[in-house]
């Protein structure tokens with residue numbers, strides 16, 4: 279459920295007509311709903327009710343400071359994967375002891391920054407990284423709390439580019455080597471081993487791969503405890519998928535996911551951490567764009583939009599499907615027409631949808647890409663020298679621009695000219 283609905287014939291973001299935002303900020307732009315963000319965060323929090331737990335929002339999904347602040351104020355922890363994300367989380371008011379640091383290539387500087395600023399734990403991805411964290415901790419005269427990310431060799435049954443839990447993926451250490459790696463970690467005086475981490479992929483639409491991975495984590499917990507490690511925290515990653523289309527079978531709900539976690543891991547008495555990103559932000563955001571031209575091609579009509587692959591890369595990158603709906607509610611009974619929906623960028627890959635049935639649209643009409651809140655604005659670029667598009671946050675009947683569109687001069691003057699030119 280989200281808060282982008284038609285009312286009186288017009289698409290609204292909560293209580294604000296989307297066309298009103300378009301008139302203020304210009305198209306294209308992203309708009310997020312505070313109510314959806316909070317609702318989705320709370321669904322996870324409630325799903326783990328009765329356990330000692332922390333929901334650490336995977337801020338890579340959408341990391342605008344206003345979004346982070348909204349979630350932080352509701353009690354969210356954060357999962358970060360870079361110094362930039364760590365600093366964003368701190369700037370949004372998240373205390374260090376609610377920030378977990380994931381990622382396969384943390385640099386010495388990043389480790390130093392997080393360890394001196396305060397960190398809940400590092401999710402360690404390799405033995406060389408473990409050595410570096412140990413060295414930095416000793417240099418700073420402290421100990422670093424860590425989990426080791428294990429790769430359970432489970433097929434997440436998602437798009438290959440976003441599956442992370444198979445042995446051929448770069449993530450984590452093979453679960454078969456875990457006991458050896460934990461023994462190594464325990465021998466390093468700068469580390470405090472506190473738990474296990476696992477994350478098998480993104481946009482999972484079935485609980486079975488999660489269950490399989492968590493069963494392996496449960497077995498490993500017992501084995502590591504027998505080896506004398508005080509395993510007291512399990513970080514179970516993110517990955518629960520969202521419905522990108524209403525015709526699809528809906529993915530499992532957070533409450534079902536939470537129930538499964540309790541069934542598989544509840545008996546261990548560990549603190550549970552999860553790192554959802556997409557499910558918190560995905561359906562909390564839309565991208566709004568305007569039709570520039572309708573072009574009649576051979577055997578097909580193109581809707582040429584002012585939004586492009588640089589603004590929303592998911593269709594080009596993963597063949598991802600996004601519902602695209604008109605901002606003016608279509609009159610019932612209007613015969614839909616097939617369109618290829620494309621952006622102005624000079625690549626044929628700049629195609630959002632092929633032969634998509636839409637109500638007839640003309641130049642100047644606004645359309646909204648649903649489910650664009652996660653991995654939307656954060657993956658955008660200025661390719662073709664198209665300035666990054668604005669982001670807007672709605673709260674009830676109020677809206678605020680939370681990222682301005684840079685001016686062309688700002689974009690151009692970010693570059694510097696060497697003195698010999």
Ligand SMILES: Cc1ncc(COP(=O)(O)O)c(C=O)c1O
Pocket residue numbers: 336339357380381477479480481515516517518553554555556557
């Ligand atoms: C370590 C880690 N945690 C959490 C997430 C968030 O995943 P999702 O947005 O699918 O919930 C990711 C991305 O897949 C990740 O790599």
Ligand SMILES: N[C@@H](CCCC[NH3+])C(=O)O
Pocket residue numbers: 338440480481592596652653
């Ligand atoms: N960027 C991907 C998700 C990546 C998940 C990152 N761990 C997407 O848009 O679906």
